[in-house]
Amino acid sequence: MDETATRPGRRPGQNKTKAKIIVAAEALFAKEGFDHTTIRAIARQAGVDPALVLHYFDSKQELFIAVMTPPQRMPHKIAKELANGNPETLGLRMATLFVSMLDAKSTNHIVVNVLKAAIRIPGAAVLLKRIMVRPILKAFKESALDHAELRATLAQSQLVGMVMTRYILKVEPLASLPPKELIAYIAPTLQRYLTGDLNVS
């Protein structure tokens, strides 16, 4: 809903202001997490009035979803890497991709913050699907595999559990496993969910 388009006071600088708010919010959400970031702190960082933040975004939730959504680099990159290659190694490629993404400091916080937020913000579950389910569905588009949505969400369940156990709850020995070893354990699970015989009744 773009209310700004119908407002009489619309000025050319508005897109710039909105962008400034998103950049500030992105930095704060990444650094402080969803819970500890306030509209007030985002406004301060962006150098605008808190009321202006709420003029563009109805709530912190809506701003969070907007922040996590626009780049689209991550889902695109994931979809590309999953789509290119042998379907028989899809599980291995998916496990490798997500473990690398989570072991890298620059991308870890994105997945971890989205997951943590998704637990309390119903709207943010969609972001998780965007990273995990949609790239799989895209990769499936070319193949004739049945039950694509079911397969993708089963794979998401193992990925989410891996992220939770290793990177959020940090349960040992899983938390300290060498990436290669962890990938070897979960890849067959993903492969079975994605392309195996599920005997769907």
Place this chain on the structure above:
Amino acid sequence: MDETATRPGRRPGQNKTKAKIIVAAEALFAKEGFDHTTIRAIARQAGVDPALVLHYFDSKQELFIAVMTPPQRMPHKIAKELANGNPETLGLRMATLFVSMLDAKSTNHIVVNVLKAAIRIPGAAVLLKRIMVRPILKAFKESALDHAELRATLAQSQLVGMVMTRYILKVEPLASLPPKELIAYIAPTLQRYLTGDLNVS
């Protein structure tokens, strides 16, 4: 640490008061979740002064862990059901047990609340291990299986992901699958993690 034992003002009624606080906290945590339960509300429900709650428990976190810990019925029940039976159906029994527990209203909130709390309270990750990892280790005790801790945490990763995807994020079609179907999908994963050849290097 039982400070009360050395306090001069100890009265016989103290255990009763502590029990009243735990009962009140249990009810409120279950109903409102960890975040929305306050020490003040627990004190009100228990009919005691908030300062008395903090006399027994240093923090809301500590009280939460105490509340989730004492019954021990759930971990015992899980350990018993996992230990009795053919090792070749361990994955199936574990999947059936957890899906039933989570589909039942009376036990769903315990697992869901522990999981939600574990994300923000480092101490609560231990509660999740108590429900998921320890019963497996107990079931393994009799068998000669190697890498028991690794196997148990791998199984926990699939269980946690299943709880998150189906019961917390409610991602479709996983959220609405008939229990029997969901069990059939995840049981082979658990079985492989628990007793399969993991090729540990």
